[in-house]
Amino acid sequence: MHHERIARLLEKIRREDGRIGAFIEVYEKEALAKAQELDRKAKEGKPLGRLAGKAIAIKNIIAARGKRLTAGSKMLENYIAPYDAAVVERINAEDGIIIGSANMDEFACGSDNTHSAYFATRNPLDPEYVPGGSSGGSAAAVAAGFADIALGSDTGGSIRCPASFCGITGIKPTYGLVSRYGLSDMAMSLDQIGPLANSAKDAKLMLSAIAGRDARDQATGGTPENGKVALDFSGKPTIAVAKEFLEGCDERIAKEFHRLSDSLGAEGYQISEVSIPSLKHAIPIYYLTVFAEFSSAMQKFDGLRYGKTGRELENLTEDVGELRGSKLGLEVKRRILLGTFITTKEYHDAWYGKTLSARAVIKRDIEAVLGKYGVLLGPTMSTLPWKIGQKMENPLEMYLADILTVPANLAGIPAASVPFGKIGKFRPGMQVLGSRYGEGKVFALMEEIERLDRK
Amino acid sequence: MKTIIGLEIHVQLNTKAKLFCECPTNYGHAEANSNICPICAGQPGGKPMQMNGEAISHVLKIASMLKAKPELDKDVFVQRKHYFYPDLPSGYQRTSKPVAKDGKLNGIGIWEVHFEEDPGRYELKKGFVDYNRSGVPLVEIVTAPDMRSPEDAREFLGKLEQYLRYFNVINETEVGTMRIDANISQEGSARVEIKNINSFSNVYDALSFEIKRQRTQIEQGVKIVQETRHFDENSGITVRLRKKETADDYRYVPDPDISPISFSAAQWKAAADAVAELPDARAARLASQYGITPADAGVIVIEKEFADAYERLVKERKFDAQKFANWMRGPLRKQLNYRNLLFRNSGLTAKHAGELYEMFSTGQVTDKAADQILIGMLDTDILIKARESGAYVELRDTPRNVANDLGLLKSSDSGALKAACEQAVKENQKAVSDYKAGNAKSIFFLVGKVMQKTKGTADAREIEETIREMIG
Amino acid sequence: MEISKDLVRKMGELSRVKLSEAELARLEKEFAELFGHFSSIEKIGAGGERLFYVTGVQGSLRPDEPRPKARGDADAIVENFAQKDGRLMVAPKSLD
Incomplete structure (x- = not known):
């Protein structure tokens, strides 16, 4: 029965993904073989894992042994991952069926998936529009019905933005809840892997399978072993709404948000308005942090170790410089240069040092609110999806679009996007932020929002 | 002319596993690129594991034996030192902040002690790169510029090596486990760095050459330029390393993937006790x-x-x-x-x-x-x-x-020894008559025969005496 | 802060990224705008504690136990080398 269903999904992908562009690669043979194995196990009465039969797409920045790991870049066009990421090991152990690798913005730099070096992914709700990013392929795969659940990575909103644009659910877990061993780096102090799904229930199922401490990712040092992570909460978490979340927000989205907050109030939820003034600085703090860490992470891509580049390198400065110059997209190069700049001996203190100090403040401010209230609530994105090709190429404008999602990464806290209401073809996402390891409360409110949305 | 010398000494620590991963450290005894994993070979997504505790314990002992002051209860960050080189798979080297500062050995000041990971090996002439060594733990000891001659440096390094070897904290099963950068100048002139001298003994030769070179230049009125040189051990001279116009900028940043670590007074006491x-x-x-x-x-x-x-x-x-x-x-x-x-x-x-x-x-x-x-x-x-x-x-x-x-236990059976002697005498009558004729040395021929028969279990002196009694 | 084309080029050299003249001109303009906007970080936390690590968990030490990997793992890494000679990676022979 798994085999039949997976075969049907693969057929659907073959038929429809040309229009969407969710996948970089589809693992037909392996997916069918795994489905067959599950059917055989079921027939023999053997127990199956908790992801049994789920069709799963993984963002192509996560290593799966023997499969291409492109990170959406020409730099890694021919790189075959020599190992499985921790999350891939977990999915395999829990009998999930990985059906393919999802498209993404190059090295996760972007928020609309038009920065993939291969092709742009389209929004299944309206293919004229972007799906959001950088985990746009993952979101599109779920929204198009190609996959039950997808894994994305979120450094400043890369799960929540596409979840919101594609009208599905996604959660960036607490920094350190899920091992990132096997996740190619974007910005190491912000990166986190998380699920995208059609419901909070499915997202929670996936998270329960992949969460847990791993000796190969030190950030998981404070996390319980897999299987001992609590994701449930019974009761009504108290809610805070930061008024900064609604400043500059698209009015239609703000309207849906107010409708949600009224409904929650009517259900007996206690909702308080708060102010976190340091949120105003979230974009500079976030991007400066990203630049510094990203430029460091990108040092390794010199054309020597990660697959053929189609070019014979004769010297290490000129030729490697040319290779990097030609294989990397403009946004990637922009971030590398900016990061190099702010970490040079001359500018380190003036820029990177101050960034780290400012980050301490914003984290403390957010934690203070979450010390008083159960969750923070707001819209996920301040805009609706834009048309492919329509968006400005001005980096500052592009960066400012992430204003609502980056605070969670700066503070290392969980944040989810869950669809509520309808605006034309789109279903705007509402964002729920919790305290570190406060996923239980986040999921509780997500399920409540889903219930109210069905009403 | 006063010579001023300071050293940066890198020595591999004696561990079985690498610093941030579980690959074995026996890089020279393994096939090329076989002791590698996603972590030490810089694969995308490879993240460092917790540090190897044995390596850290060695570092604390080394700091203690150098009487350096511990950075007590202070976060020791591991930083990324960025530069491009083929043997450095991630494009940065992980290197810690000082674990201890301000020590002394043999009258030479020690500025600081920290740890870092070794890169792989790159053979420039052939372009070959082997990452087996990548990630092997190193200690770096930075001295004050307190040495005045190659002899001072030799004496200091000799003492240091004696200590390191005695306490079993350094890798002695592989070759090329020590590398030294030497900073050397003539008072009032620019400082020259000789990088990557690959043994303690080469340091003496490199410094001796470099002092001569610098002094000759100064005598000829040529200004010494600040530069980095390389010691060529075959010809015994130092040569200038070609330098790109863009100066190095290592862009140190704390590695976000490595939690800082701090060492308690108890840990430091254990280290100090071990090298008391x-x-x-x-x-x-x-x-x-x-x-x-x-x-x-x-x-x-x-x-x-x-x-x-x-x-x-x-x-x-x-x-x-x-x-x-x-x-x-x-x-x-x-x-x-x-x-x-x-x-x-x-x-x-x-x-x-x-x-x-x-x-x-x-x-x-x-x-x-x-x-x-x-x-x-x-x-x-x-x-x-x-x-x-x-x-x-x-x-x-x-x-x-x-x-x-x-069968090497000395035969306690004097009968067997006697029998062997009798046989030797019987079979070698010529030697017996030579001896009797006054050739005293002939007896050793007989002793040798007996030793062969008894496979060395008998004592030579005892055999000699027995034979002497027999034929004397 | 003055952003010049030379400064952008120098950053490119340090990052080992070769840029076209058009890219240099564009980045020069963008960097000036970005840094202008981003200088607002000075307004909070100036001189205060620097946040390096989000989790607040102290590092711990692991035992010195080598675990040789399955041979296939290293082979798969070697397989990806752009140029190789047997198991050795072949890198350019010139540092220029």
Whole structure:
């Protein structure tokens, strides 16, 4: 029965993904073989894992042994991952069926998936529009019905933005809840892997399978072993709404948000308005942090170790410089240069040092609110999806679009996007932020929002 | 002209696994690029594991033996030092902030001690890169510019090496485990850095050459420029490294993937206790406490384990301190040195040494047989193989077993000795008549025959006496 | 802060990224705008504690236990080398 269903999904992908562009690669043979194995196990009465039969797409920045790991870049066009990421090991152990690798913005730099070096992914709700990013392929795969659940990575909103644009659910877990061993780096102090799904229930199922401490990712040092992570909460978490979340927000989205907050109030939820003034600085703090860490992470891509580049390198400065110059997209190069700049001996203190100090403040401010209230609530994105090709190429404008999602990464806290209401073809996402390891409360409110949305 | 020299010394630490991953460290004994994993080979998504505790414990001991002041209860960050080089798979080297500062050894100031990971190996001429070494833990010791001559540097490094070797904190099973950068200048002139000198002895040669070069330049009125040079050991000269116009900027940032670590007073105390008695102090104590010569004591403190074995056996087995010292630094050390072994990694234990010396000193085996026993113990197939792969195997056989197996126990049966002598006399009448005719040396021919027959279990002097009685 | 084309080029050299003249001109303009906007970080936390690590968990030490990987893992890494000679990676022979 798994085999039949997976075969049907693969057929659907073959038929429809040309229009969407969710996948970089589809693992037909392996997916069918795994489905067959599950059917055989079921027939023999053997127990199956908790992801049994789920069709799963993984963002192509996560290593799966023997499969291409492109990170959406020409730099890694021919790189075959020599190992499985921790999350891939977990999915395999829990009998999930990985059906393919999802498209993404190059090295996760972007928020609309038009920065993939291969092709742009389209929004299944309206293919004229972007799906959001950088985990746009993952979101599109779920929204198009190609996959039950997808894994994305979120450094400043890369799960929540596409979840919101594609009208599905996604959660960036607490920094350190899920091992990132096997996740190619974007910005190491912000990166986190998380699920995208059609419901909070499915997202929670996936998270329960992949969460847990791993000796190969030190950030998981404070996390319980897999299987001992609590994701449930019974009761009504108290809610805070930061008024900064609604400043500059698209009015239609703000309207849906107010409708949600009224409904929650009517259900007996206690909702308080708060102010976190340091949120105003979230974009500079976030991007400066990203630049510094990203430029460091990108040092390794010199054309020597990660697959053929189609070019014979004769010297290490000129030729490697040319290779990097030609294989990397403009946004990637922009971030590398900016990061190099702010970490040079001359500018380190003036820029990177101050960034780290400012980050301490914003984290403390957010934690203070979450010390008083159960969750923070707001819209996920301040805009609706834009048309492919329509968006400005001005980096500052592009960066400012992430204003609502980056605070969670700066503070290392969980944040989810869950669809509520309808605006034309789109279903705007509402964002729920919790305290570190406060996923239980986040999921509780997500399920409540889903219930109210069905009403 | 006053010469000013400061050194940065990098030494591989003695661990079985790498600093941030579980790959083995025996890089020179393994096939190229076989001791690698996603972490030490810089694969996308590879993240560092927690640090190897043994490496850190060695670093604390080294800092303690250099009397450096601990960065107590302070977060020690691991930073990323960025530069592009093919042997550096991630494009940055992980290197810690100082673990301790401001120490002294042999009158030379120590600025700081920190740890870092070794890159792989890159053979520029062929372009070959092997990442087996990538991630092996290193300690870096930075001295103050307190040395004034190559001799000062040699003396300092000699002492440092003595300490490091004695406490078993450095890798001695691989080659190229130490590298030194030397900063050298003539007072009032620019400083020149000689990078990557690959042995302590080359430091002396490199410095001697460089001083001559700098002084000649100054005498000729040529200004010394600040630059980085390389020591070519074949020609014995230093050459200028071509420098790109863009100066290096390592862009140090704390590695976001490595939690900072701090060391408690208790950890520091354990390290200080472990190195409380330094080898030179111990040698002096051995000489006075046991009445052995300073030279013997000096050899005995080559390794802490060796010295421990010596003291323990003298106390427990009541060996004659001087005679036992002679044996340890003589016959025992000779067999170890011949195989390029240290006592601590030879597989021999104090118990083995004690048993063997007891057999020898009580006349159960001859000196030659004792050698044979050592050879038999050290050269089993298993051990030879283990040594080839850089592994350590403890010996299972005791000296007595080996002696029995090889039939080396001195025959207590004087009848058998007598019979062997009689036979030798009977079969070699020419030698007997030569002896009788006044050729005293002929007797040794007969002794040799008997030793062959008795496979060395009999004592040569005893044989000689028996034969002399027989034919004299 | 003055952003010049030379400064952008120098950053490119340090990052080993070769840029076209058009890219240099564009980045020069963008960097000036970005840094202008981003200088607002000075307004909070100036001189205060620097946040390096989010989790607040102290590092711990692991035992010195080598675990050789399955041979296939290293082979798969070697397989990806752009140029190789047997198991050795072949890198350019010139540092220029």
